[in-house]
Amino acid sequence: MGTEEAVVIGAGPAGLFAAYELLLAGADVTLIDRAAQAGGQLVKQTHKFFGSKEHYASIRGIDIRHRLEHALEKNGDGRLRTLYSTTVAGFYADGALACVKAERYYRLHPEVVVVATGASERTVAFAGNDLPGVYAAGAVQTLMNEQGIRPGNRALMVGSGNIGLIVAYQLMQAGIQVERVVEAADEIGGYQVHASKLRRLGVPIETKTTIKRAFGTNQVEGAEIWRLDAKGEGIAGSEERLTVDTVCLAVGLSPLVELLSQLSVDTRFIPEFGGVAPVLDETYMTSRPGVFACGDVANVEEASTAMVEGRLAGIHAAGYLNRQIPRRKEKIQALETSLRTLRSGPASEHVRKGLRKVGEHA
Amino acid sequence: MRIREHPILRFKERSKIAFTFDGRTLYGEAGDTIAGALHANGVKELSRSLHLHRPRGFYCAIGNCASCHMTVDGEANVRTCITPLKAGMVVKTQQGKGRVDGY
Numbered sequence: 435m436g437t438e439e440a441v442v443i444g445a446g447p448a449g450l451f452a453a454y455e456l457l458l459a460g461a462d463v464t465l466i467d468r469a470a471q472a473g474g475q476l477v478k479q480t481h482k483f484f485g486s487k488e489h490y491a492s493i494r495g496i497d498i499r500h501r502l503e504h505a506l507e508k509n510g511d512g513r514l515r516t517l518y519s520t521t522v523a524g525f526y527a528d529g530a531l532a533c534v535k536a537e538r539y540y541r542l543h544p545e546v547v548v549v550a551t552g553a554s555e556r557t558v559a560f561a562g563n564d565l566p567g568v569y570a571a572g573a574v575q576t577l578m579n580e581q582g583i584r585p586g587n588r589a590l591m592v593g594s595g596n597i598g599l600i601v602a603y604q605l606m607q608a609g610i611q612v613e614r615v616v617e618a619a620d621e622i623g624g625y626q627v628h629a630s631k632l633r634r635l636g637v638p639i640e641t642k643t644t645i646k647r648a649f650g651t652n653q654v655e656g657a658e659i660w661r662l663d664a665k666g667e668g669i670a671g672s673e674e675r676l677t678v679d680t681v682c683l684a685v686g687l688s689p690l691v692e693l694l695s696q697l698s699v700d701t702r703f704i705p706e707f708g709g710v711a712p713v714l715d716e717t718y719m720t721s722r723p724g725v726f727a728c729g730d731v732a733n734v735e736e737a738s739t740a741m742v743e744g745r746l747a748g749i750h751a752a753g754y755l756n757r758q759i760p761r762r763k764e765k766i767q768a769l770e771t772s773l774r775t776l777r778s779g780p781a782s783e784h785v786r787k788g789l790r791k792v793g794e795h796a
Numbered sequence: 797m798r799i800r801e802h803p804i805l806r807f808k809e810r811s812k813i814a815f816t817f818d819g820r821t822l823y824g825e826a827g828d829t830i831a832g833a834l835h836a837n838g839v840k841e842l843s844r845s846l847h848l849h850r851p852r853g854f855y856c857a858i859g860n861c862a863s864c865h866m867t868v869d870g871e872a873n874v875r876t877c878i879t880p881l882k883a884g885m886v887v888k889t890q891q892g893k894g895r896v897d898g899y
């Protein structure tokens with residue numbers, strides 16, 4: 435017997451929903467997040483979500499989070515313990531977790547663990563990419579939308595996926611001039627609606643173009659962009675200098691698998707998911723019995739799918755604990771159907787491909 | 797550098813908090829992170845890199861990347877992007893790995 439029944443690491447949409455299902459099943463749950471509050475990426479999403487109604491479409495991310503926290507409190511029944519501002523720093527071979535909160539070290543030894551640690555933002559190679567003023571797009575969102583602080587006055591956005599487009603729009607809302615959005619591929623990566631909103635504000639989006647370098651003495655004072663040829667090489671002579679103090683990189687996410695790697699669970703490099711992802715069976719369990727994973731840490735996708743995966747992982751984790759769940763089978767089937775629906779569009783082709791690869795190894 | 801007007805969000809002025817940065821007195825607001833308060837004061841350079849001593853700012857703002865490490869109240873390698881600002885904090889630009897005695 436462990437010292438805790440169930441521990442959920444990460445209180446983003448996936449972790450919140452896993453905790454919710456575990457609580458519904460009657461388990462004692464400890465929910466841990468290194469941030470001072472729950473919500474994960476939702477905390478900074480001021481836009482209305484895409485997707486269907488049952489997955490919170492047209493509600494702003496920041497409001498979804500409040501609804502989730504409320505649902506947890508209502509069903510918690512005194513069995514929910516939240517540990518915020520707490521980082522899980524170690525996951526040991528004997529199943530123990532090392533947690534750090536304000537210089538204090540805690541050791542937990544749970545019976546089941548749901549890992550929902552999300553993803554980390556990637557970077558790209560260019561001269562000066564380490565200068566202060568070069569930020570991940572999500573970081574700029576945190577600064578603006580959570581803290582109310584502007585990253586600078588004029589920005590260049592690198593990457594035109596949904597994150598790049600949405601954050602570029604949010605920069606404009608916060609009063610920062612977005613000089614350009616550049617995209618290395620032939621086409622804009624994100625949804626048309628987001629691109630159109632930016633165009634209406636007069637922000638040019640240039641495809642087959644990327645950043646060549648950022649310059650400045652102690653921080654970004656400007657950036658040079660250039661066009662790419664058919665082979666993806668920069669075209670000499672096509673350089674253009676932009677006067678910007680902020681360069682935002684929205685070039686993809688990688689699953690945050692560090693904790694799972696410490697446990698040496700089976701992982702696999704899945705380019706479609708942006709990096710190394712844990713191999714999971716159909717119950718969202720890793721190769722280590724009793725350790726589950728869901729959300730962006732399992733496959734980089736969306737909040738809508740992370741929430742459904744979180745519920746499924748929670749139900750299966752409860753099953754592992756021998757907790758009885760009324761109409762369990764029907765519930766699982768309904769959730770799996772809704773996942774398939776969410777992933778049926780052409781924009782989800784890479785997800786389907788990635789999942790097939792994970793499945794091959796499970 | 798603070799956003800006071802926004803079409804969706806409301807950012808009210810909160811109570812001021814004094815702290816020192818490399819010996820200078822600066823002010824942040826209650827609820828700021830250390831890196832956020834520095835940014836609001838126009839300070840983007842938080843540390844110097846290990847080998848080439850190049851300036852470093854924050855990168856991820858959620859505690860993932862170690863780009864924002866500073867020496868705070870004598871303790872090195874504090875992730876300033878997720879550490880709340882407190883009154884009277886002594887914040888220093890960190891050189892390389894930082895030292896146990898706080899430099």
Ligand SMILES: Cc1cc2nc3c(=O)[nH]c(=O)nc-3n(C[C@H](O)[C@H](O)[C@H](O)COP(=O)(O)OP(=O)(O)OC[C@H]3O[C@@H](n4cnc5c(N)ncnc54)[C@H](O)[C@@H]3O)c2cc1C
Binds near residue numbers: 444446447476551693
């Ligand atoms: C700009 C932007 C726009 C988006 N728009 C949409 C949209 O419109 N619709 C949509 O469906 N999705 C959208 N998404 C995607 C969505 O936000 C993510 O897919 C979703 O948040 C993933 O959920 P998660 O719970 O897996 O991870 P996260 O939300 O990232 O949560 C992970 C949590 O784990 C915590 N954590 C990590 N490591 C540790 C540790 N060692 N110890 C303790 N805690 C830890 C983190 O602090 C974090 O709170 C958007 C994302 C971005 C960046």
Ligand code: FES
Binds near residue numbers: 855856863865875878
């Ligand atoms: S900026 Fe990445 S850890 Fe603080």
